[in-house]
Amino acid sequence: MNIAVCNVKGGVGKTTTSVYLAAVAAERGEDVVLVDADPHASSAIWLEERPLDGVTVVEAPSERTLTRALRSEGTLVVIDTPPGDERLVRASIAAADSVVIPTRAGGVEFPRVATTLEMLPARTPRGIVISSARLGTNDLAETIDWWKKEGVSIWGVIPERVAIAAGPEGRLHREGLDLYADVLRKARARR
Numbered sequence: 001m002n003i004a005v006c007n008v009k010g011g012v013g014k015t016t017t018s019v020y021l022a023a024v025a026a027e028r029g030e031d032v033v034l035v036d037a038d039p040h041a042s043s044a045i046w047l048e049e050r051p052l053d054g055v056t057v058v059e060a061p062s063e064r065t066l067t068r069a070l071r072s073e074g075t076l077v078v079i080d081t082p083p084g085d086e087r088l089v090r091a092s093i094a095a096a097d098s099v100v101i102p103t104r105a106g107g108v109e110f111p112r113v114a115t116t117l118e119m120l121p122a123r124t125p126r127g128i129v130i131s132s133a134r135l136g137t138n139d140l141a142e143t144i145d146w147w148k149k150e151g152v153s154i155w156g157v158i159p160e161r162v163a164i165a166a167g168p169e170g171r172l173h174r175e176g177l178d179l180y181a182d183v184l185r186k187a188r189a190r191r
């Protein structure tokens with residue numbers, strides 16, 4: 001199964017989400033391929049600094065390399081996508097069985113999520129993950145209400161945590177892994 005992690009906006013938690021989704025599946029003994037379609041190679045660098053048993057990284061920063069990477073064998077292929085590069089995002093979406101859309105809370109984020117949603121084929125299962133969320137804030141409540149009204153599923157709310165912000169500088173965060181495990185379950189249930 002291929003899961004693409006997409007949002008045309010930058011800095012919304014795509015790489016963090018991709019690494020955590022790959023990690024939770026690998027923790028269960030699955031063979032995971034993490035395809036890094038971002039020329040900045042953030043996922044690849046993260047896994048280089050902190051390798052994860054069961055996760056193989058394939059760097060694929062062009063349409064040509066992405067097409068080849070998507071032929072990888074694995075029970076799960078997670079695709080981390082770059083912001084802004086519409087061609088690479090579209091190629092990732094075309095290969096996806098399910099699309100996870102990370103976003104921050106707040107109304108300014110809605111249009112970019114909407115743009116990302118418009119890129120998806122009608123039948124592709126999709127869900128939003130609110131990353132770096134401040135629990136109990138109006139911004140978070142409004143964001144959840146907004147997407148509910150729009151009929152878009154929210155597959156996860158990941159609180160803002162110093163340990164998650166540390167990225168490859170620290171170990172993966174247990175609470176984060178548990179919450180992302182739930183996101184993975186939802187992304188798979190929609191097949």
Ligand SMILES: Nc1ncnc2c1ncn2[C@@H]1O[C@H](COP(=O)(O)OP(=O)(O)OP(=O)(O)O)[C@@H](O)[C@H]1O
Nearest residue numbers: 010011012013014015016083132159160161164165
């Ligand atoms: N739950 C969280 N708690 C705290 N910080 C977080 C959390 N999730 C993500 N971040 C931080 O938010 C920033 C952006 O996250 P990330 O790099 O995953 O986004 P991205 O969408 O991949 O960015 P880019 O578009 O640049 O590739 C990073 O500094 C990351 O550590």
Ligand SMILES: [Mg+2]
Nearest residue numbers: 014015038042
């Ligand atoms: Mg990234």
